[in-house]
Amino acid sequence: MSLRITRRDFLSGVAIGAGTSLVAPSQLLAQVGSQASAPEGAASVHYPPALTGMRGSHPGSFEVAHALARDGDKPTEYRELDEHYDLIVVGAGISGLAAAWFYRKKQGPEARILLLDNHDDFGGHAKRNEFHHDGRMVLGVGGAQNLEAPDSYSLIVKGLLADLGIDTKAMAANTSKDFAMANLGANNVLALPAEGGHEIVGSNWALAMHGAGDYTSLVRALPIAPAEQDKLLSLFGGGKDFLDDLSLREKYEYINTVSYSRFLLDRVGLQKETLEVLDAFLRVLNGFTGWNHSVMEALTAAAPGLPGMGWLAGKVHSLAKVVVAGVAFQAQYFPDGNASVARLLVHRLIPAAAPDATGFEDIATSRFVYEALDRDDGDTRLRLSSTVVGVRLQGDEKVEVDYVRAGEALRIAGEHCILACYNRLIPHLCPDLPSRQKEALRYGAKVPLVYANVLLKDGHAFSKLDANLVACPHDPFTMVSCAPITTTGGYEPPRGPDDPMVVLMMASPTPAPQDDESLRDLLRKGRMEVYTTSFETYEERIRDQLQSLLGQHGFDHERDIGAITVNRWPHGYAYFYVSLDDPDWPEGQAPHELGRAQFGRISIANSDAEATPLMDAAIEAGWRAVTEQTLSGQG
Ligand SMILES: Cc1cc2nc3c(=O)[nH]c(=O)nc-3n(C[C@H](O)[C@H](O)[C@H](O)COP(=O)(O)OP(=O)(O)OC[C@H]3O[C@@H](n4cnc5c(N)ncnc54)[C@H](O)[C@@H]3O)c2cc1C
Structure with missing residues (x-):
């Protein structure tokens, strides 16, 4: 399996089915809003970024979709709105916003675009x-x-x-x-729970794990047995080939088929408790433990151990340090993360929503007017708290989209539709898709x-x-x-x-x-x-x-x-394939590739469609979907 090496690989880096117990669908449809509370001074204006409490998948945002995915429940009757769009985008994350931008660039500013999102704020994860x-x-x-x-x-x-x-x-x-x-x-430390408060092991733990600086003193300061410390020193500093009984071919096979945690236990000889210490970065970067990473995947995600691979000894040791310093520098931050990218997109698509913003220079401090996102006179409109429950081709001419907003079931029509939401939900939204495609969409x-x-x-x-x-x-x-x-x-x-x-x-x-x-x-x-x-x-x-x-x-x-x-x-x-679980599919046959096939006037975007949980993948998916819809000769 080929790995794409990025910050996440390095450090950093629907199943709608499960969830909280559901209330009756009728109650569901009436559920909107959030239990979150507004901060001082923000009480009277609807301004979601300043809400505190439970955010992200906030109460009021997921119940309608869960009812659909778990129980097949959705409204049977819809009020048809007298609204017609050139493009309807489901999902106002980076992928959906980028798709709207690409479409507008291709078709001109007068293109009529509607974005629908189930949350009370735009940006998806951003x-x-x-x-x-x-x-x-x-x-x-x-x-x-x-x-x-x-x-x-x-x-x-x-x-x-x-x-x-x-x-x-x-x-x-x-x-x-x-x-x-x-x-x-820069300084980063390890903190271990201890009597009377965490014990801090500094001063540069992330680099120490790669044998940089005075890693020996740091390891010796850990509250673990000296024999365990010795093993960590070998792991971090090199000097020992943990796979020395294997031929080159066997080593390659080993690092691609054995989990990193198993390697640490069996080959390095660490205790189970010590594994957690080495898992902290992997868990945050990739979202799961060393048991689900092959040795190869963990090492490319900057987990320690490269020097102990023997066949790359020496060179690899210094390479690891360069990688650690170099890749980390390449990650660029806005103060609110990629939300500023979403804000910049919305600012360009709907200028009235950010009346005082000029662009990159002041986007983080600009106040957005949420009431302006969905105005009758806007060519591009963004409608929040709107969960799409059905998307259908209507003959060769148009697409119908059903959604639920504030307990009301509504229907609109468009020339084209881009699904920039979640792969696993799409079979529920579009039951007319071919079975093989639906199966592929459900994979991740x-x-x-x-x-x-x-x-x-x-x-x-x-x-x-x-x-x-x-x-x-x-x-x-x-x-x-x-x-x-x-x-x-x-x-x-x-x-x-x-x-x-x-x-x-x-x-x-x-x-x-x-x-x-x-x-x-x-x-x-x-x-x-x-x-x-x-x-x-x-x-x-x-x-x-x-x-x-x-x-x-x-x-x-x-x-x-x-x-x-x-x-x-x-x-x-987005689910990304791991070598311990997922087969190496032939070109074009991986589930995300089969799942994202165009379906007439409906195309599929979102980072799931690229099986890559990164912003650039989300943008590329938006580009592909727009290209499909604008080159297909339909409309
Ligand atoms: C905690 C976290 C940290 C991350 N850190 C980084 C990072 O540092 N760098 C990076 O590049 N990437 C990062 N990512 C990956 C991130 O997923 C992508 O960068 C990108 O933001 C994904 O955009 P998207 O539009 O594809 O999906 P999403 O952001 O998920 O947007 C899809 C939107 O569609 C909505 N939707 C779903 N179903 C419906 C429906 N039925 N009706 C209406 N709307 C619907 C969703 O609720 C969501 O708002 C991170 C992700 C997470 C969760």
Whole structure:
């Protein structure tokens, strides 16, 4: 299986079926809104980015789709709206927004486009969390974090970034070199639970795992037996070939067919408890443990161990260090993550929604007017809180789309439709698709993730950690970071410890396998875990973890936490194939390739259609779908 090496491969990087128990469909259709609460000063204006509480897949956003996917329930009667569009896009994530932009570029600004999304905010995973405290706005990343290795983006994607005025060199210059998520050379530490608060092992844990710096002292500082430390030193530093009894061919076979965790247990001889420490980065980058990565996949995702491969010894050791430093630098951040890309797209598509924005220079600080997204006089309209439940070809001439909004069942028509939503939901939306295609669309399972943003009223305790990226392998949130320290988009990040700051806490709910469960089974379990965990439980975990981490520096969670936003993503990353589970399909026969086939006036976008959980894949999918619809000679 060929691997695409990116930040996620390196560090970082529908089953609608499962979920909370369902209420009756009639009640479902009446459910809208969110349990989230607005922050100080934002009460009267509808402004979703500033809502706190449970966000991401927020209450009110998923119930209609779950009823359809689980029980086949959907309204039987629809009110037909007197609206007709050239293009209807289902899903206003990056893929859907990009598709709308490409279509408009090809067909002209007068093209009539409608985007529908089930959430109360646009951007899909690219969501912004905005906090206000003491007159300052503090931003956080609600989902998709960064432009990962933008130099390697295709011309199509680079072209879109250029259309939006995104200057990745300026982004690099605007980002603090102390921000460890963008620069692994900056201080980052390992934190292990201990009596009286977490024990911190510093100062550059991520590089130490690759044998850089004084890794020996760091490993010797770990609260584990000396014999276990010795094994870690060999793993990190090299000098031993863990596969020395195998021929070159056998080694190649081994690293592609044996899990990384099995390798660590059997070949390195580590204890099971130590494995968790090495899993922290993998879990956050790719969303699951070393048991579901082959050795090869884990190593290309920057898990430690390259030097112990023998056949690449020496060279590989120094290569790993270069990779660690180099790739990390290529990830570019807006202060609210890729939400700024979504905002730039909406700004270009619907200028009235961002009346004061000029573009890249001020996008992060511009206020959006949500009421302007869906105005009668707009050529492009974006309709939120609208869950699509049916998409049908009507003869050769048009496509009919059914959706539910605020409990009402509505029907509209368009010349073309692009499904930029989730692959697994599409067979429920379009039962008329060929069976083989529906089967292919059902193959993947999205990778669940949870990103919590915590507003701290000041940064005194956090700054005493002397590192802004903390691996917490034994905690509910395995990685803790400050929000991006960047001035991109006109943003002013916290200037010092007196200012309020946002802490990003990242969790991967997908469990390790108990027996021979497939990765897709485990991802479904993880999704169930996300849907059945209440905000209160997340809040308790967040407060406990931060108190233990920062308490030794004077932190008092009751006094110092200003707000908490939990972004749960039960349907997170697009499924990407793993060599331990997925066959090597012939060219063009992989499920995502079969699943994305054009169906007359309906095309399929979304990162699922590329089996790649990255922004550039989502954009390319949007481009392909628009190309299909504009070149097909239909309309
Ligand atoms: C926590 C997290 C972190 C990530 N970090 C990065 C990163 O750093 N860099 C990177 O490049 N990528 C990252 N990604 C990957 C991210 O998925 C892609 O970059 C990209 O944002 C996906 O866009 P999309 O439009 O394909 O899908 P989505 O963002 O999922 O958008 C699809 C939209 O369609 C909506 N929809 C689904 N069904 C319906 C329906 N029936 N009716 C109406 N609307 C519907 C969905 O709710 C959603 O809003 C991250 C993802 C997650 C979850």
